[in-house]
Amino acid sequence: MKASLYTVLILALGITSCAIYQKTSVVPPLEIPGAKHVKMRMCAPCHRERVESFESTTHARIAVKGMEKEGLGCGMCHGPGSLHMENEYEPNLIINPRKNPDICFRCHLDKKAEFRLQYHHPVLEGRVACADCHDSHGSESRSWTLTSFSDTSQVCFKCHPEQRGPFVFEHDAMREGCTICHKVHGSVNDKLLIARDSNLCLRCHFQTQLDSSRFLVGDSNHTTRMPRGSCFSAACHTTVHGSNFDDHLRY
Ligand code: HEC
Ligand code: HEC
Ligand code: HEC
Ligand code: HEC
Ligand code: HEC
Ligand code: HEC
Ligand code: HEC
Structure with missing residues (x-):
């Protein structure tokens, strides 16, 4: 008898939390003196677009400890909204x-x-x-x-x-x-x-050792060039994002 009651309880808890909220945050909810947390649909009459687009985000699936059943919704970042709803133009009743x-x-x-x-x-x-x-x-x-x-x-x-x-x-x-x-x-x-210096570029542009002193970057001999500094230092590939003048991104 006792055992089956527990089973029902555990199942019920399991279903509500898995069905809606995938993550539980351990951070305590924000507070505003005198205000209570409200469900996010309570904000919809005045902020409909935000509520609708928010529903599909990662944050909408997060519950806060102690409020696993309803989730925190908007209150997660804006604090409890009950007083703001009654007095919308009072700036201290909602957090931005x-x-x-x-x-x-x-x-x-x-x-x-x-x-x-x-x-x-x-x-x-x-x-x-x-x-x-x-x-x-x-x-x-x-x-x-x-x-x-x-x-x-x-x-x-x-x-x-x-x-x-x-x-x-x-x-x-x-x-x-x-x-x-x-x-x-x-x-x-x-x-x-x-990554620092030429290490950044060498992640994608491979260096090939020809013999003990000569090497290529890509198809081009860089033996005397690389010791002069990073790939994008003065006189080398200074226009790393793109160039209007040079197909080797030099100026
Ligand atoms: C009865 C209508 C109404 C409801 C319900 C309402 N709000 Fe508002 N809210 C407003 C109005 C109007 C403003 C603009 C106030 C202003 O311009 O000073 C506003 C402004 C805000 C701001 C911006 C405040 C600032 O200082 O920049 C936030 C954040 C906010 N609301 C969140 C919420 C949340 C969260 C809820 C649900 C808990 C909610 N609102 C429910 C009418 C409402
Ligand atoms: C200048 C733009 C910019 C600013 C400002 C910025 N972010 Fe980001 N953030 C990004 C980009 C771009 C990514 C994706 C990073 C990636 O894919 O490497 C990201 C990723 C994230 C992620 C998810 C990925 C991860 O690393 O876990 C979180 C969480 C995050 N940002 C939180 C914040 C917070 C909190 C702030 C303010 C304190 C903030 N960001 C300010 C651009 C920004
Ligand atoms: C109550 C806790 C909480 C607050 C407050 C919070 N976040 Fe998050 N946020 C999370 C959690 C939990 C995740 C999911 C992280 C994961 O998937 O590992 C997340 C995910 C994110 C991501 C990645 C989104 C994605 O789709 O994967 C970004 C970006 C981000 N938060 C930015 C912010 C910014 C900016 C703020 C403040 C305006 C903020 N968060 C406030 C808990 C919070
Ligand atoms: C992850 C944190 C986070 C959550 C959750 C969140 N907001 Fe916001 N909200 C912000 C941030 C950051 C701003 C300020 C920047 C902006 O306008 O995007 C803001 C601004 C606002 C504003 C004021 C915009 C203005 O014009 O100044 C309103 C209204 C608002 N949020 C309503 C909501 C409502 C309603 C929900 C729930 C459906 C919600 N927010 C959930 C972070 C959040
Ligand atoms: C994420 C990978 C990646 C990184 C990091 C990267 N590149 Fe590139 N780069 C490419 C690809 C892809 C091409 C086009 C194919 C090719 O020519 O190898 C290219 C082309 C180039 C070209 C023109 C091709 C030529 O023959 O002259 C230059 C110059 C160049 N990159 C320089 C750099 C420099 C300098 C850095 C470091 C700041 C860098 N790249 C970092 C991927 C990368
Ligand atoms: C291939 C790698 C690479 C990519 C992709 C890249 N950057 Fe950069 N970025 C660099 C390097 C390297 C520097 C430093 C250049 C220097 O010191 O001369 C830099 C410098 C910058 C600077 C500082 C100003 C300047 O020119 O020195 C800004 C701003 C910047 N990047 C923005 C961006 C933005 C925005 C994007 C995406 C649209 C982007 N970068 C993509 C490699 C890259
Ligand atoms: C709201 C404006 C804003 C946005 C959006 C923004 N940045 Fe910035 N970025 C800045 C400012 C401000 C600095 C600092 C410049 C300074 O200190 O002089 C900066 C600095 C940088 C630097 C270093 C430049 C230097 O000279 O040291 C890089 C690189 C950069 N941003 C890349 C990015 C990338 C990539 C993104 C998009 C994911 C991004 N930024 C989005 C405003 C922005």
Whole structure:
């Protein structure tokens, strides 16, 4: 009798959590004095588009400990919404994380460390926001990230238009997206590169040793060139993103 009651309970819990929420966060919910968390459909009458697009995102599938049954929904980043719903124009009754990356760092603490590396996007300095690159409400989200345009590179062109081209001689690596060479949050390497100096380029362009002193990069003899510095240093392949003048990306 007792055993079967437990079985029913466990099954019921199992079904509700698996069916809706795939992940449980251990971070306690945000608080606003006097306010209670509400289900996200309560926000829909006034913010319908955001609720509808949010439903398909990763965050919509996350529950918070103690609230496994209903999930946190919008409250995960905006705090409990009950008082805001009654008094929409009072600014202190809802949290807006655009101004404060600490809301995101509560759950993504590892990202804070990335923004503290020597070379980084100035998010902690307040000059760039997570929301410049990630659309938390997901209307144009990719399956693997909340980057807000259909292609990762598009989001970069808002602020870095000079890398967009079009170039007469495009570097084919650009088709893989900026993240094939740049560690976007932060890096130990200058210019946010994923690897230092020529090591970056030699990931895709193979070096062939001809004998003890001579070697090729690709088909071309680089024996006297490589010792002069990195592949993209002065007088070499300075236009790594693409060139309008030279098919070897030299100027
Ligand atoms: C009765 C309508 C109504 C409901 C329900 C409502 N909101 Fe709002 N919300 C508004 C209005 C109107 C504004 C714009 C206020 C302004 O311009 O100062 C707003 C603004 C906001 C902002 C921006 C605040 C800022 O300071 O930038 C957020 C975030 C927000 N709402 C989240 C929510 C969430 C989450 C819910 C559900 C818990 C919710 N709202 C429910 C009407 C509503
Ligand atoms: C993962 C965190 C996160 C979640 C979850 C989230 N939001 Fe937001 N929300 C943000 C951020 C960041 C901003 C500020 C940047 C922006 O406008 O995208 C914001 C801004 C807003 C604004 C104000 C936009 C303005 O014009 O200033 C509204 C309204 C809003 N959210 C509603 C909602 C509603 C409704 C939900 C639930 C369906 C929700 N949010 C879920 C992070 C989140
Ligand atoms: C309550 C905890 C929580 C908060 C707050 C939160 N996130 Fe997340 N976020 C998560 C979890 C959990 C995942 C899923 C991670 C995984 O799949 O390993 C996630 C995933 C993501 C992803 C990857 C999306 C994907 O589709 O795989 C991005 C990007 C992201 N969050 C950005 C943000 C930003 C920006 C904010 C602040 C506006 C934020 N998050 C706030 C818990 C949170
Ligand atoms: C300059 C643009 C930019 C900014 C600003 C930015 N991100 Fe990202 N983020 C990206 C890109 C691009 C990716 C995909 C990285 C990849 O595929 O290598 C990503 C991936 C992620 C992921 C999922 C992948 C992973 O590494 O787990 C999370 C979570 C995330 N970002 C959180 C944040 C948070 C939180 C902030 C603000 C504190 C933030 N990001 C600010 C561009 C940005
Ligand atoms: C909201 C604007 C914004 C967006 C979007 C943005 N960046 Fe940046 N980026 C900056 C700022 C600001 C700096 C710091 C420049 C400085 O310190 O002078 C920077 C610096 C960089 C640097 C280092 C440049 C240097 O001279 O050291 C690289 C590389 C870079 N961004 C790549 C990217 C990539 C790749 C993306 C897309 C995933 C991206 N950025 C999206 C604003 C942006
Ligand atoms: C093949 C690798 C590679 C790819 C792909 C790539 N970059 Fe770069 N990027 C570099 C290298 C190498 C540098 C450093 C150049 C130097 O120091 O002269 C750099 C420098 C930069 C800078 C600093 C300004 C400058 O010209 O020195 C910005 C901004 C930048 N990249 C943005 C982007 C954006 C945006 C994308 C995607 C559209 C992108 N990069 C794709 C390799 C790459
Ligand atoms: C993600 C892979 C990748 C990375 C990293 C990469 N490339 Fe490329 N690169 C390519 C591909 C693919 C082509 C076109 C096929 C070819 O010619 O090998 C190309 C073509 C080139 C060309 C023109 C081809 C020629 O014969 O002159 C030059 C020059 C070049 N890359 C230089 C660099 C430099 C310098 C770096 C480091 C900053 C670099 N590449 C990093 C993939 C890459």
